[in-house]
Amino acid sequence: MKRTDSASIIIRRRALGVLGNILGVAGVVIGVIGLIWTGAPGSTVIAAFVVGIGGILLWAVATPQEFAGFFSGRQVRFGTMAIISTILLIGIVALVYLQLLRAAWTFDATQATRYTLSPETERVLSRLSSPMRIIGFYSSRALTTREIDDQFFRLYETATNGLISREYIDPDEQPAIARRYGVQYDGQVFLANVRDDGTVDLATLARVPRGGAQERDITEAIARQLIAGRLTIYFDIGLGERGPLDATQEGVSAVFSGVQESGINARTLDLAQIAAQGGEIPADASAVLFIRPLRDLTDNEIQTVARYLEAGGALLLLTDVLFSEQPFLSERGAFNQFLLENYGIGALDAAVVDPGLSAQTLLDVISAYVFAESDIAARLDPAVNPTLFSVARAVDVKLSETPPNIATGRVIFTTEQAYGETNLTLLGETNTYQYDEGVDLPGPLTTAAWSTNIQTGAKIVLIGDGDFVANGRIVTTDGAVTVPGNGILFTDSVVWLTELSEEIDFQPQMYGQALPLIFVSQQQMDIIAFITVIFMPAAVLLIGIGIWMRRSRR
Template sequence: MRDDSIILTRSDIGQFASIAFALFALIAALSYFYAGEVRPHTLVLIALAALSLIAWALITPSEFVGFFTGRQARRGTVAVFSSVLVIGIISMAYLYVERQVIAYDLTETREFTLSDSTARIIERLPRDLRIIGFYSAENIAVREMDDQFWRQYEVLSAGRIQRIYIDPVEQPAVAETYGAQDGDIFIAFVDDNGEIIPQSISYVPMIDKHERDMSLAINRLLQEGSFAAFFDISHGQRSLRDTSSGGLSIAGELLGLNGWRVVEFDLQELVANDQPIPDEASVVVLSRPRQPFAPATIDAIDDYLRRGGSLFIMADPVFADSGFLLEDSAFNTYLWESWGIRALDAVVVELLPGLDNPSPLDVVSIQIFDSPITANVNLPDEPDSYAMFRLARALEISNTPPVNNGRAVLSSNMSYAETDLVALGLRDEYDFDEGEDLPGPHTLVGFAVDAETNGRIVLVGDSDFATDGQIGAPPGNAQLFFGSLNWLTEFEERITFGFQPSAIAPPTIFISPSQLDQVSFFVIFLVPGLVLLLGAGMWFYRSRR
């Protein structure tokens, strides 16, 4: 009669212990790789692996020593360990690759690559940076789309920029600390211990251009407080505190969001106290002054410009005998003689048909010149990016200037400049009169720069475009406002503000975290486990024969 009983020898038990050690050690290592930290179950697996190793050494000490000294172990122990080792290497490689940011742009035009402007910004990072995104489970598709961009920053910065995601539903306290809503993005510097520096937390306004929005936010964080715009309020100008449609409160808020310090100051008081315009003023803004400038005020401005200062003038038409920047006024004469630009006592009338302007007195930026001032105005693929001026004043640019000057925005060839301001102002009457009115095109925005002192001026024949009621309608108004400040302070050259992005949305396959976990379980545990079980079963079957 055949005896089918299974007899386990000391050697068999030792081999089982060795295999158990290999499996427990492998699973513990994979658990650590998968979780990224040592968790309680990882410690349990390590303990089981240690007990298996001790059991192996105590039960079959000769085979234990023989395995590690290179002698052939019995019944395929080396083969089992080799299989476990190969599976472990493959699984760990999968986990490593799955967590790494690996991106290759195979397009000929590098459409999915961050621009050189972004690269220059990242090079100036003084410390590591975190991108902090708040996404709920319902917003996972948006998170995965955004992640395609944020991972490019991590690659380009060689890991100095990293991204973390927080579910505001599961962690409401953290979201409240940031003041975050679902889908909000923040950036912040981290200290040497990898902790976020609270004072550096900055909200990232996301519009539609991922690279531009993020890179500008990093720029603002880098240059926080480095630029100061001084708004004069001593000559009846528009106020940053005025929240009506005619105020500049939105312009001031936008400047603050872009890292500027915004200051209202009294130019007349400085002049009366014989004090110069401060050097800390990156630009002095004159928004629709109503009073003419005294000679001492003009001297103070000239001194500031000779020290390399910048002046942003927004001058509305004057319908009275006295006002700011009349054609024969002292300040207008100074601008013409020293800078080759001046305002005319004339209002531009736009007669080009087919424009999206309510009346001929609403002048659109028909012609622009290539300049940082107009970098984001009249964009070919954005029909609403034009600028519009209400009652725009005609400007004159000298063809033989004492310094470098030029035109940034012009009206059309069908426009003209109305010189009868009495009829226009009192009766809203205007009509082209040969010999009196000035045929177009006419300059609406002009600029000048002294190459020796780097003093700069931008003169705009309108101030309404920057007011709360019109700075966002059309969007080109805000772009012109910031483009002017851009050029005046060399913000463009120093921190590459206002560039156009090269990276666009790459093709994306959405995989939820649960689906990714299922793939990981299949690749890391299920397939290797089945292979090991099959191998162990085959070994056990043959060992009994």
């Protein structure tokens, strides 16, 4: 286009000089800040310097007298110095801000220490030896959420000296990455190990749930990541147990996948097959779970288990009242005798009837007492989360004259009124029971017990109910927890057996717990309203008018 309006292209030299001045100083200042911030001249830093030098050249060419005047210390007009000093001040402020942002000095002023990591978290973090990363997916719409979350995440980063790092990805900008992570909602957070080259190990990716207790969620995710793959639990399937993959009401698939989700390897084994082939229980078995086997163990199988225990193994034995021949842990059976002789605990051929505390029938036994001194029962408060055993089997514990090196203890106790019905045939056939003096076992009775060999480290938990962890007893079809105590008993038994308690020992911080609600009477409310809405503004206004009137008469 040749026809150009000449007036429109006249750019005043002065304006050009000012532009050059601003660009020059701003470019250099941004460049210096960038250099200090990143520590190395990156492309942005170089670009800023180029713009800065270009701006200064423009300034010098457009208004040479002013440029010369500035450096000779004589100010030709106001502006140059003002612009330079203002930009410099902004630069210093920005630099201080960025340094403090990096230093992340914070002070938690809340009563509930909401922005301080709990000792439990710090204990988990102290075990961290390899880098992990918290990866958050936030779009620009979830920026405020990100800001709030970041305050928690950076506590972890600071506490671990950067071993835990933070990364934020915008799922709108990078949908491919979001898909690879399987992002389901804006603001979703993941945790993963970091490889040596600094990239995220997607194989270790874990979702961090978004709940009310953010610190607990993150810390538990980290704790799980820490134990991930290091522990293996075997579910025995060779003795007619409840199926770990059986998703029906009768199966135990819920606890099986629950174990997996908590970072523990869950596998199955067939004791019968191993014993038959003369093999051993795998050495990596942190614990072997027998969830209501139907038949008792053969001598061969007992030998296999005994060797496993000798090597420091751990067993979780869930046994039911069975109305069959040679049931699992039959009182007089070889396995029960083995346990009593070597570990001081065993099962009794008696069904617990508790007129003192039970649900629908007297056979639905609710935990009356727990022995909180053991880790297994520490979280089981009968008043808050009792366990419920439908048809419980009494358990025998030798509290004195225990075998050498063996410590034992009860976990759950019935009421005094309870008794152990020994006539199981009658119970099985007619569903009738009554206390027969001298024949039945007098209460209170133990329904769960533990034993450990201090020398070998072998551990056993014996629970007199086989189906308290069946899917139907743990969760309803819509996923709600039915009997929380049952889940806790199972979890904490596993935790104790695998010595996980050393690793996960986390009491969640609950926000608002410490702060009381407001209760005021209507009368108080009226007084408050009067003071705040009428009295105070009016008083301020009247004082003002008074002072003004007094003065204006002068």
